[in-house]
Amino acid sequence: MKTTFIQKTILSFFLLFLVQVTAQNKSPRELILIDKDWRFSFGHLYDTKKDFGHAEGYFSYLTKTGFGDGPAASGFDDRAWRKLDLPHDWAVEQPFSESASFSHGFKAAGKNFPEKSIGWYRKKITIPNSDLGRVISLKFDGVFRNSKVFFNGFYLGTEESGYNGFEYDVSAYVNYGGENIISVRVDASMEEGWFYEGAGIYRHVYLQKTNPIYVVQNGTYVTSELVGNNAAVTADVKIKNNGKFKGSIEVIQTILDNKSKQVAVSSENIVAPEFYQTINYSSKLHVENPLLWDLDSPNLYQLITEIKSEGKVIDSYKTSFGIRTIEFNAEQGFFLNGKSIKLKGTNNHQDHAGIGTALPDEIQYYRIQKLKEMGSNAYRCSHHPPTPELLDACDKLGMLVIDETRLMGINEYHLKDLQRMMERDRNHPSIFCWSVGNEEWQIEGGIIGERIANIMQDFSKSIDPTRPVTIGISSGFKSGISSVVEVMGYNYLGNGDIDAHRNQFKQQPGMGTEEGSTFATRGIYFTDDAKHYQSAYDKKPRPTFYSIEEGWKFYSERPYLAGMFIWTGFDYRGEPTPYGWPSVTSYFGMMDVCGFPKDNVFYLKSWWGKEPVLHLLPHWNWSGMEGKEIDVWAYSNCDEVELFLNKKSLGKKKMTQNGHLEWKVNYVLGTLEAVGYKNGEKILSDIQKTTGKAENIKLSSDKENVLKGNISVVTIETTDKNNLHVPIANDEITFSIKGGKILGVGNGDPTSLESDKFIDDIALVAINNFKEQKSNSATLPEQLSNYSDNEWIDAFKDRDYKKQAPSYIYKGEFDLKNNSASNVVSFFYKKIGVQTVVFINGNKVEPSAEDPQKYILSSSILKEGKNTIHIAATPLQKIKDWDVMNTDPGIIQVITPAEPWKRKLFNGYAQIIIQKDENAKEVILSASAKGLRAGSLSLK
The missing domain is CATH 2.60.40.10 (Immunoglobulins)
Incomplete structure (x- = not known):
């Protein structure tokens, strides 16, 4: 049946109507997590051939718009690449090597390993026609590091730091109604820190869609002031117009409590910003009898910012915030909601056992919960901006945070990074202090450091005047930065005279931003330098450093010090002080890299927590040491502790404030028991018992510490x-x-x-020495003939595309390191002909059912070492003289099962x-x- 002009017209109007209705029914703002189904492969630091030919083109992406080449090109074939989900850290997947970086835990990645220092990521997404006219952007929470992002071959930009979130508008580059390609080249060859940082897209990626008039990302800023029993809330918002709309818009700001009940609302009509301009809008709201955000009751509110045009909501933006007060007092320390709080903090990097820096959101909650269980109430982000989900966990679980930028300086590189961090994070009630530097030894004690610190502090205040600024100082507490920083950050008692500094600067609040750096190996009670094991008893680690107990006693006894942050809560990869290879993680943590507690956890739990504690160490399995003296310690907050060995009392001892108890006990197998007393009554006991040999495997889940997810x-x-x-x-x-x-x-x-x-290991094997011969027949062979060796010429060299042969036979070679039957070997053919027949070592192979351009190769036709591939094909024809014809036959993929x-x-x-x-x-x-x-x- 023929379609008439009228039918076509009606159909066109109907389709247009559907698009308009679909667009009207869409949410005004969509934030779509696009972590799933990426393709990944290693490139190369300096060999462009191994980097898939990227940046080899005559016109580069920096020369002409849209000329991304290699994997940056939209038409690049990535079928042979590994398929994975984000977040992803490729460094943690690598083996260890003595020649690798000490800082990064000797993982074989980075500048010493050029074949494992560049990673390429690609993803296909479909964006419907109905999105035309919206602002489409890509949002990255963090990529380590030096990422270059391309969209459909268009270069979007470079983000040098691995800790910054960033966003690119791709609206003009979108193939609406079709497929779109995101390509990311990640260069992790250079380190930013001196600790394990991972490699790759290790944080979330989102596709965002908004109306042309929209709230800028991180464009809200909520502050509050308590007035009697009520809270005066100021909600600032940045609104941008990426379209040509002119006229008035209505801005509605609504506050919801933690049960989603509306507690305040404001509305006002304002003039929309001009084309590609941004305006700042502020509204005042009042919350009666607010539920304050506190450590034990982390109450959160939500601000809903809506923009309306002609009565319709065209954008809606949500901001989580808390209402609370913070204050540093130079005489009395830190106050939260008017209540004196001693900061019981830890420093932490962002990696975890088994997964490196690519932490699922649930693990952020798991780690914060582990610190809370220890009695900790504060967390210092060492030494970089954290992932957003960590701050969410601190907001929801009740953990105070020092948020820290990566590097001190006064130029755009430094101040812009600081601004991005603060604007992203300043609505989190958990953050009570900004840190603009840490242990900058080159500048700490001089006038240059003083100038930089003053500029960074004033710059910080221009963004968020509600929180103080600190800097961690370690090279003496006398001059330079120490004399001007708003809240003094003391890094280690042994680095200077804290009391003397305080007496000189009595109006300057202070806290111990780092203390401890003690060495302990979980479950080890005799130091063995040959095995790189440090005893878990709390000891002074080095002459100028102090034990955890010594440090806590110092800070707890001085009201003018707000508290201290231990180095560290968790062990982390890299910095395996006091050893080197083959140690690959630090020894500083109160917990190991898994979160299993070392014994120091129970010391802190005794004096940081609220519950009765009694912990006895060490274990009581000392076969071969019968009769030898063992140090037995008890961590407790009981009044007294009595020790029993096989039911015989070894004495009762009184516990001193912030202390511990010790006994010398000659080892005999049996049962060691500690009994704790409060007001003369037995309230607790802890037992260490000699066990038999291991017979059973036990598995248990810590799922109760995870709040959500799978x-x-x-x-x-x-x-x-x-x-x-x-x-x-x-x-x-x-x-x-x-x-x-x-x-x-x-x-x-x-x-x-x-x-x-x-x-699974995925190796990509190139086809080399690619040659061709002409064939006078367009009929492709079913079997290989004997071809004269003298007639092979370089494939496609000087090809006259106007005078091509009816067909060509091509020959190439590829090398296999092994030909195990368990390997899966595939040839991913890239089209060099209209019709194609493929032979491997003389055997014709058929394409797979899933992909007509993929050939799965049986080990029976392959051999270890050199293999031959022949491709018979009728030629592709140029439509336009300037068409660029594919000359790459494809790639061999070898999957070795794990x-x-x-x-x-x-x-x-x-x-x-x-x-x-x-x-x-x-x-x-x-x-x-x-x-x-x-x-x-x-x-x-």
Whole structure:
């Protein structure tokens, strides 16, 4: 049936109507998480051939708009690349190497490994026609580091730092109604810090869609002031017009409480900003009897900012905030909501066992919850802006935060980064202080440091006058930055006379921004330098450093000091002081890299927490040391503690404030028991018992510490025949999973060189020495003929596309390092002909059912070493003289299956992080080991 002109017209109007209705029914603002289904491959730091030919073009992306080449080109074939979800840290996937960076935990990535220092990411997204006219942007929370982003071959920009969030408007480059390609080249060859930083797109990525008149990202700023029993709230908002709309708009600001009940609202008509201009709008709102944000009751409100035009909402922006007061007092320390609070803080980097820096959101909550359980109430972001989800966790769980920029300076590189951090984070009630520097030894004590500090402080105040500014100082507390910083940050007692500085600057509040740097290995009670193990007893680590107990006593006894931040809450990769290779993690943490507590946790819990505590150390498995003296310590906040060995009392001792108790005990196997007394009454006991050999594998989930999502943290341990935990077990455990996937494994051993991840290895093998011969027939062969060696010429060289042969036969070579039957070898053909036949080592191969340009190659036709590929094809024809014809036949992909997931226990424990599949009803994790009864865990 023929379609008439009238039918076509009606159909066109109907389709236009559908587009308009769809656009009207869309949410005014869409923020779409696009973490799933990316393609990834390594490029190369300086060899452009190994970097997929990127930046080899005559016209580069810097020369002419839209000329992204290699993987930056929209037509690049990435089918052979690895498929993965974000967040992703490729550094943690690498093996360890003694020639790798000390700072980065000896992972074989970075500048010493040019083939593992560049990573390419690509993703395809579809954007419908109905989005035409909206502002379409890509939002990256953080990429480590020096990322270049392309969209459909158009270069969007470079972000040097690995810690900044950034956004690119792609509205003009979109293929509406079709496929769009995001390409990201990540260069992790250079380090920004002196600690493990990971590599890759390790934070979230979003696609954002808004009306042309919209609230700028991070464009709201909510402040509040308590007036009697009420709160006066000021809500500032930046509104931008990326369109040509002129006239008035209505701005509605609504505050909702934590039950989504409206508690305040304001509305006003204003003139819209001009084309590509931004205006600042401010409204005043009043909240009666507000629920304050506090450590124990972290009450949150939400500001809903709506923009209306002609009665319709054209943008809606949500801002979470809290109402609370903060104050530093030079005599009395820190106050939250008028209440004196001693800061009980820790410093932390952002990596975790098994997963590096690519932390799922749930692990942010897990880590903050672990610190809260220890009694900590404050967290210092060391030494860079954190991921947004960490601040969300601190807001929701009640943890104060020092938010810190990466580097001091007064130029755009430094101040712009500081501004981005502050504008992104300033609505978080958990943040009570900004830090604009840390241990800048080159400038700390001189006039240059003083000038820089003054400028950065004043600049900070211009962005957020509600919070004070601090800097961590370590090279003496006398002059330079120390004399002008608003809140003095003392890094380590041994670096200067804190009391003398305070007496000189009595109007300057202060706090210990770093203290401790103690060495401890979980479960180790005798230092063994040969094995790189440090005793877990709290000892002075170095002559000018102090134990955790010494540090806490110093700060707790001085009201004018707001508190202290221990270095560190968790161990982290890199900085394996006091050792080097093969130690790969730090020894400073109160917990290891998994979050398993070292004994110092219980000292802090005794004096930082609110609950009764009694913890006895060490374990009581000392075979071969019978009769030898063992130091026995008790951490407790009880009045007295009595120690028993096999029910015989070894004496009762009184506990001093912020102290601990010690006994010398000759080892005999049996039971060591501590009993704690309060007001003469027995209230607690703790037992260390000699165990038998390990017989069973036990798995338990820490899911109760995770607030949301499909992530579970599982602890693996062994028990003896009496189901007692075996504290010295080091069995290697093998894992399997159904209904989910394993993200990473760890055990807290600072010297473990075991793999963090077990993933299939994907090797891309090039086809080399590519030659061609003409064929006089357009009929392609079913079998290979004998071709004269003298007639092979370089393929496509000097090809006259107006006088092509009916068909061509091509020949190339590729090398296989091995030809294991377990490997999956595929040829991803890139079209060099209209019709094609492929032969491998003389054998014709058929395309796969899933992809007509993919050939899965059986190991029976392959061989180790050199292999030959022949391609018979009828030629492609140029339509326009300037068409660029493909001359690349494709790539060989070799997938080597990973080993089963496994990890040794370290002093009785290991950890595995798992993710439930989206549609799975339950996850079953199984664990086995030689000589042990297997264990399993079901999570629903």
